[in-house]
Amino acid sequence: MLLFLYSWTEFLSMVAVLFMERDNLAKLSETLLFCMTQAAFLCKLTNFLWHNKKMVDIETLLQHPILTDLTQFEIEIVESYMIEVKYLARLFRVLCILTVAFYGMFPFIDDDPDHMLPLPGWFPFDIKTYQYQVVIAQTCGIAMGAFINSTLDILPTVLITLGSAQFDILKYKLQNVTKVEGGCKMRLVKRALNKCILYHNVLLQYIGEVEILFSNGIFVQFAASVIVICLTGFQMLVISVRSIQFVLLMIYFSTMTCQIALYCWYGNELMYRSMGLSEACYMSDWNECDSEIRKSLAIIMERGKRPVILTAGKLFSLTLTTLMTILKSSYSYFAVLQRIYGKSE
Known part of the structure; x- marks a missing residue:
């Protein structure tokens, strides 16, 4: 709750700077860059707290006997998926740590008097008098905010990856649904097929x-990322390439791109993995089964024709196509800002 209140205070402080510096395009874009990042974090956190009961429902579903009754081979499938997402999550964490570290050191290694603090903001006192105290407070706030914000990104990514792994397991079960041993084979096949349907x-x-819990937060993150990536590129344009701030913006740009890439990459993986159910049914020995089993397999094949696509706010699908759309939109806005800035100069 303390961090929540601090984050809102920081956000309102940056809004005040936006109002006071509305005629300075360079300063306005720099402040708006951080303001949009903070706004996206607050919206994601508020959405998660508002729908926190859904997390309990998700945990209950993950403990469902049908999802936990796995063979050793199926457990290895889940583990392989988790290892991959773990490494990418660590990379994202490292980028966040580098961003926080550079922002904390930035006021002391940059000679620009306008950059006395890690983040822009309005304060009702002389910043020069309390610079060290404010820098420490802002750095701690950035660190805690970055940890929670990255957790709100990694958590849905892990849950989506679990869904992809479970679809691979389901395809494996369907492909081998007719390969049972013992008497009354057709009865055993029907029982195994009913388990696959469940x-x-x-x-x-x-x-x-998962979509209900995180959809709105991801939508806000996507909308903010378009502006943030655009403004980061614009800031890199108006400052010196040899400056410390340029290095900081490069790290920040990489972090923001990695953030939305996680959603789109694993959302695309989920869609791709869910598209193979029809093929898995066809690869089973359906021709050796009776008409009732064939009909059940045909129904599953029809259901499997519609891929599972997660959305952000029911507007954007979590796919690689959406990632490219975000990057293209950011570049379009960047080109507009570049032209406006060129005319003002």
Whole structure:
């Protein structure tokens, strides 16, 4: 709660600077850059706290017996997915740590008198008198905010990855649904097929709960990322390439790009993995089964034709196409700012 109040105070302080520096395009863009990042973080945090009960529902679904009754081979599938997302999450954390470290040191290694603090903001006292105290307070706030913000990005990424792994397991089960041993083979096949149908229903419910919990927050993050990436590029244009601030902006740009790439990459993976159910049914020995089992497989194949696509606010799909759209939009706005700045100069 203390961090929540501090974050709102920091946000309102930057809004005040936006109003006071509205005629200075360079200063306005720099402040808006941090302001949009803070706004996205606050919206994501507020959305998560508002729908926090959904997290309990997701945990309950993950403990469903149909999802936990896995063979050793199926457990290895989940572990392989988790190892991959773990390394990418660590890379994102490292970028966040570098960003926080550079922002904390920036006021002391930059000679520009306008950059006495890590973040722009309005204060009702002389900043020069309390510079060290404010720098420490802002750096601590940035560090805690970056940790929570990155957690709000990594958590849905991990949950989406679990969904992708579960779809791979479902495809494996469907492909081998007819390969049972023992007497009354058709009865055993029907039982295994019913488990696959239940598995699919629980998995779709799980993905739906994940989308409800994080969809609005991801939408705000996407909208803010378009502006932030654009303004970061613009700031890199108006400052010297040899300056410390340029290095800082490069790290910040990489962090923001990695942030939205995590969503789009793993959302695209989920869509791709969910598209193989029809093929898995076809690869089973359906021709050796009776008509009832064939009909059930045909129904699953029809359901599998519609891929599972997570959305951000029901407007943007979490796919690589959306990632390219965000980057293209950021560049378009960057070109407009560049032209306006060129005319003002």
